[in-house]
Amino acid sequence: MLKLSGVVTSYGSLPVLKGVSLEVKGGEIVCLLGGNASGKSTTMKTILGTVPPRKGTIEFDGQRIDGLPTAEIVRRGISLVPEGRRIFARMTVWENLVMGAFTRREAPADELTEDLERIYGLFPRLRERRDQLGGTLSGGEQQMLAIGRALMSRPRLLLMDEPSMGLAPALVDLVFDIIREINSRGMTILVVEQNASVALSMAHRGYVLKNGRIVMHDRASALLEAEGVRRAYLGEA
Numbered sequence: 001m002l003k004l005s006g007v008v009t010s011y012g013s014l015p016v017l018k019g020v021s022l023e024v025k026g027g028e029i030v031c032l033l034g035g036n037a038s039g040k041s042t043t044m045k046t047i048l049g050t051v052p053p054r055k056g057t058i059e060f061d062g063q064r065i066d067g068l069p070t071a072e073i074v075r076r077g078i079s080l081v082p083e084g085r086r087i088f089a090r091m092t093v094w095e096n097l098v099m100g101a102f103t104r105r106e107a108p109a110d111e112l113t114e115d116l117e118r119i120y121g122l123f124p125r126l127r128e129r130r131d132q133l134g135g136t137l138s139g140g141e142q143q144m145l146a147i148g149r150a151l152m153s154r155p156r157l158l159l160m161d162e163p164s165m166g167l168a169p170a171l172v173d174l175v176f177d178i179i180r181e182i183n184s185r186g187m188t189i190l191v192v193e194q195n196a197s198v199a200l201s202m203a204h205r206g207y208v209l210k211n212g213r214i215v216m217h218d219r220a221s222a223l224l225e226a227e228g229v230r231r232a233y234l235g236e237a
Contacts, residue, residue, distance in 0.1 A: 001026045001157055001188055007056035009046045016042045018212040024157065029179070029189045031199040031220065034209035040192040041083055044161050048080055049073050074103050079155035083162045085146040089135025093126050096134050096145055100152030119148040140171040147178065158182070160191040176202055200224045
């Protein structure tokens, strides 16, 4: 579904991604691991077109999307749950969700209502809070809202950037249960996550990014057992 080939991305003269190649197949959860400043978030931004690659290609469903504007990439079926959630704090839950369908402004009203009901079914708490301002929600509720907003664009590929960041351990488990549930319904997911043990326990495959380069990739179960991954990301000596 998604294929990056030799992608090079820079901020000005500072190179960040240095020839990144990875693939995500339909129906998979693929995790991208790496330390701080390894290029994980830049990979997400490059896929979405907010930071264009200098070299290499990005294909979605066999068609190149590098060079396309972000709105067009979203229309083609890719959506992002951003790091730090980035909800609209002064908008209600309902308004935040509707903003997720911004690229589908011409969709029939009953279609949007159907999508909202699907989101409320997945996140009953959002139905309870639908008239509440987003900024007054708890961290876990804001993460639910960020995921729900992304799903309102009807994506086929969901990008998730550090979904467990800033959440209490019990809420981390809840968020990853939600990710598994979304995947079980057919959603393909590429997730950037520092909580390597949890990410690998739910993913099908994983890639390890270091200093802007992919240094390891394998089945998630194999990466969990890999000595380098266990030492660098699972806190084992």
